[in-house]
Amino acid sequence: MENIQTSRRDFLKTTGLTSFGLALGISAFSKDAVVKKINPAILKLEINPFIIIDTAGNITIVNPRPDMGQGSTQAVPSLLAEELEVRLDQVKIIQSDGKDKYGSQTSGGSSSVRSLWEPIRKAGAAARDMLTETAAKRWNVPVAECIAKDGTIIHKPTGKSLAYGELADDASKLEIPKNPKLKDPKDFTILGKYNKRLDVPERVTGKAIYGIDIDIPGMVYASILHSPMLHGKVIAVDDTETKKVKGVIKVIKTERTMPHRTSEAVAVIGTNYWAALKGRKALAVKWDNADYEKTLSTEKYFTDTYEAAKKEGINFEEKGDFDAKYSSAAKKLESNYETPFLAHAPIEPENAVVHVKDDGSIEIWAPVQGPDWALRDVCAYMKVAPEKVKINVTLLGGAFGRKAYHDFLLEACHLSKELKKPVKVVWTREDDISQGPYRPGMLSHMQGFIQDGKIVGYHHHAIGESILGQVYKGLKPDEADPWLSEEISTNNNKYSFDVASKVSWTHVKTDIPVVWWRSVYASNFGWGQECFIDELAHLAGKDPLKARLEIIKDERFRKVLETLAEKSAWGEKLAEGQGKGIAVFKSFDSISATCITVTKKDSGVKIDKVVSIIDCGYYVNPDNVKAQTEGNIVMGITAATKDGITFTNGVCDQSNFHQYNIMRLNEMPEIEIHIVDSGSSPGGVGEPGLPPIAPALGNAIFAATGKRMRKLPFDITNLKV
Amino acid sequence: MAIYNLTVNSKKVKVDVEDDMPLLWVVRDIVGLKGTKFGCGMALCGACTVHLDGQPARSCQTPVSSIGKITKITTIEGIGDVKLHAIQQAWIEEQVPQCGYCQSGQIMSAVALLKTNANPNDQDIDAAMSGNLCRCGTYDRIRKAIHRAAETIKVEEKGIGKR
Ligand code: FES
């Protein structure tokens, strides 16, 4: 994910509710905290941007990371609550609105817990210390005699207590402690413990409010016909039939703005969504598609990548002189591994409600992964100041990277401005699948060699479109995509090769819009890396687990692999036709390894069992770590064995779930997940379980059938084995 | 446009809509019950599942005009509105939902399954639940939760029997 530099100013800003405040931004601990006091006529008190305590004792925690199913509504407030000494069922949790004072607010890059682990806990600890000090002063007793528990300060010797609400006013007048003491992990009562997510009940009763559920007075609905070739221009619109649809208010030419380009589109506005959709389907639009018929082609794109594989790329890193050593090596191997373009396909399609008001202010209700990024994009697009924009982040019905790309939100902004009304834009599934943006399809060109039965030479040549290049800043011709460092640099994925190793890059461009998808390039390159290591192991005549352990010194990696071997009964006798495959991959600071068992069946295989191990360092809730890993298994198997996105003659070949299939319940294998408690600093949880899935499957298929899979996706029921 | 008199979650509602408007949009945008979700509009994902006289149906492919003699429409809001249904309780116990968006539909399918089959085995669950997609991948927990709910119902019924 993009690592955006948000300006994290520490400053005081009273919220609408707060008449007195004291701000303690999350970066207050790296700089001098700015403490400022205003009118002490207290109604509600903002101890810092994340904690609001009112005099009635109600405590509100602001969650700066939107919840798309990954559990941030529990995870981030838990960090705060642990140190503040409140129970999660005592507090109200609200979502941050994108404003600077909350710092970075984008759910992405599996970053919520790993980046907020310390700062948010410090914010909680600082507030706790201020409340404790206030109580001690009031009682005139030493601070050491006071403890904080469940939202009250207790004087231990006497047992008297004061609720936070009674202390907050005075507490806010204190200096913010610069280095509040954080709890010893062994004293944690919330972090690392199984706790039910408190937002589950609303998700089983239909009460949870997603973006698509927002209704506001005076709102109209829009369904937008996008260019079938994505970037075409509107030549003529015939809306005769559309106008006959009851409930259609208007047909209006509009635009879809992506980070790197704007396309033309036609919106049908209705009094209800069905009318707008029906009207849209009745439109006859003539498009000028320029030459997109030729350029929007996945076949052409992959042909280009295979061509590039024959040539040298740009070095990202190199140890030893790989090319020379490779050409003189006696036992060597070379393979290409391909991964397709993929749609995110969250079950809640893209949608947004926007009201551009008469005074130029803008209010937004939308399922966005990052209100801070959304605010930035809306301000730039609408040319307004951040103070003019209010973002209400709703729940997200899945996102996987898609809802940090704001084309759908800017569409609603544009239409609301034109119509001078609140507008709700809802994409259809067809829009979602056939318009992109997508995970880019990539090619891994792999080379390697062995000596004395050991893998000692390795080259991963990553080829394809650059997300950074297309979406953001472009990529210089001589620049290797810096995002490779998170994915396949040997520094990150800890194999060490005695003789020579190299990671290189070739940029192959496409007009197909791309963006991050769950685990970003790790989801592409894990396939090449881990299948190829398996190939080299077999070339060396070694067991794939042993061959890996020989070239990994890192203790955490070894522990993960050893745990996997134990839990998956690696090396034990297999039934007739069975095969097991393993893979390990580090991404977003967590290490995940998977063993998949398959059985040969007819001309394909059946997946019997998946065992995944994850070492994500410290975590908030073990059950959520497991849930996310389960999700990664399902999404990983889907990505490997269902449909990719293809473009032929300028048009996406897939439109809905009949052509872009997703694994179903009846296809679910037995699964088992184990967490390795390394006590390391927190890593990601939402994504790292995905990259090892496809290669573990490919390696299992090889073990069971002798057939080496190199191109994703494949139909496991028909592998022609 | 025509007037339709519907019974949604035991409440009578009168709607004035186009004949071909799918029940999904009638329920969501006209009646205002947002728990039933839109996922595909083609009967492929199950997010829009409701009960028509107790039978699970994809409301995105059910034009309001086809409702005809159906007397009872039940949506997620009508399941366990007084006390949580055993399925909903089991969903909480197993912590099934991730984003939760597909879960209204999952629960409607599961409730319908238990109504006709109090003790489903894995194959029965496969057959009843494979029309409901979950992109977050909660299938393993869905299966466990259905078994758990079936157990709870059995125990509750036994308890009643004893009394
Ligand atoms: S929305 Fe009806 S089945 Fe998908």
Ligand code: FES
């Ligand atoms: S819980 Fe997110 S789609 Fe099922």
